[in-house]
Amino acid sequence: MNTITTTNFNFPNQKSIYRGKVREVYNIEDKLLVMIATDRLSAFDVVMPKGIPYKGQILNQIATKFMHMTQDIVPNWLIVTPDPNVAIGHLCEPFKVEMVIRGYLSGHAAREYALGKRIICGVAMEEGLKENDKFGTPIITPTTKAENGSHDEDISREAILAKGIVSEEDYLVLEKYTRALYQRGTEIAASRGLILVDTKYEFGKTKDGVIVLIDEIHTPDSSRYFYAEGYQDRQDKGEEQKQLSKEFVRRWLIENGFQGKEGQQIPNMTDEYIESVSERYIELYENILGEKFVKADITNITERIEKSVCDFLNQ
Numbered sequence: 001m002n003t004i005t006t007t008n009f010n011f012p013n014q015k016s017i018y019r020g021k022v023r024e025v026y027n028i029e030d031k032l033l034v035m036i037a038t039d040r041l042s043a044f045d046v047v048m049p050k051g052i053p054y055k056g057q058i059l060n061q062i063a064t065k066f067m068h069m070t071q072d073i074v075p076n077w078l079i080v081t082p083d084p085n086v087a088i089g090h091l092c093e094p095f096k097v098e099m100v101i102r103g104y105l106s107g108h109a110a111r112e113y114a115l116g117k118r119i120i121c122g123v124a125m126e127e128g129l130k131e132n133d134k135f136g137t138p139i140i141t142p143t144t145k146a147e148n149g150s151h152d153e154d155i156s157r158e159a160i161l162a163k164g165i166v167s168e169e170d171y172l173v174l175e176k177y178t179r180a181l182y183q184r185g186t187e188i189a190a191s192r193g194l195i196l197v198d199t200k201y202e203f204g205k206t207k208d209g210v211i212v213l214i215d216e217i218h219t220p221d222s223s224r225y226f227y228a229e230g231y232q233d234r235q236d237k238g239e240e241q242k243q244l245s246k247e248f249v250r251r252w253l254i255e256n257g258f259q260g261k262e263g264q265q266i267p268n269m270t271d272e273y274i275e276s277v278s279e280r281y282i283e284l285y286e287n288i289l290g291e292k293f294v295k296a297d298i299t300n301i302t303e304r305i306e307k308s309v310c311d312f313l314n315q
Helices: 055-070 107-114 157-162 168-191 231-237 247-255 271-289 301-313
Strands: 014-019 023-028 032-037 078-083 086-090 097-104 134-140 194-205 211-214 223-227
Touching: 032 055, 032 301, 055 078, 055 086, 055 168, 055 271, 078 301, 086 301, 097 168, 107 194, 134 168, 157 168, 168 194, 168 211, 223 271, 247 271
Parallel strands: none
Antiparallel strands: 014 023, 023 032, 032 086, 078 086, 097 134, 097 194, 194 211, 194 223
């Protein structure tokens, strides 16, 4: 199936390109950013060799809808979504931290907890928890924003301030926005029969010095969801939770001997497996947004994106 895994556009007044793990960002005249969500799949900070059909469209459309659903509480960078895979917004200077917030002991936090650690990113975790238990209060566990090819690293609030990565004044705003967004995301998830387990947010500053939400929000790549129905019953029985997130890919990779560590080979993803991942992402979309996913025309994605962006920029 057709996928878009890399781009090489030359848009009007283009100045530079930044290639992230999944998104490619074009700087237009130091004023606008054109963010293209590719179909690349990243896990353990490693990009997999094959793209996932419709994944970019799914991520872009979920993020766009959540930007609109949260703009009353936190300003964001978005101006327009001219194409299913594209978001265009204000140029911002990104903060060099990702704000991770966790309502439950899952994923990375659970793996650390299982090793006997009770402090993560300078934040204490309660004793006596088991995997996927709810924290008394959601905890913020920031990570550094890694350069391409390297891993994000856990970092404490104290270290962020001591190293001058973010000023204290700005960091207080980031924390406030992170908690407000997580609260709103939790409410929206509950209305869809889901639990927003944990998520991450990225922020930047506009040229006017305004702190805004950037990148993605509440997508299955940046967030973990559980089905609310049966959650407590599964916890009581010590069963795995039914979840909606990219965790199913991570689990498959771990089972096949890959965790992004040096010397490990990425296991072969068959066409059937790729198709199953695409179907899971569509399921995620429909559950998270509570609406049917409409597949865009992928006959020639590159031409479609180029025309959509150029039409907007030439207005």
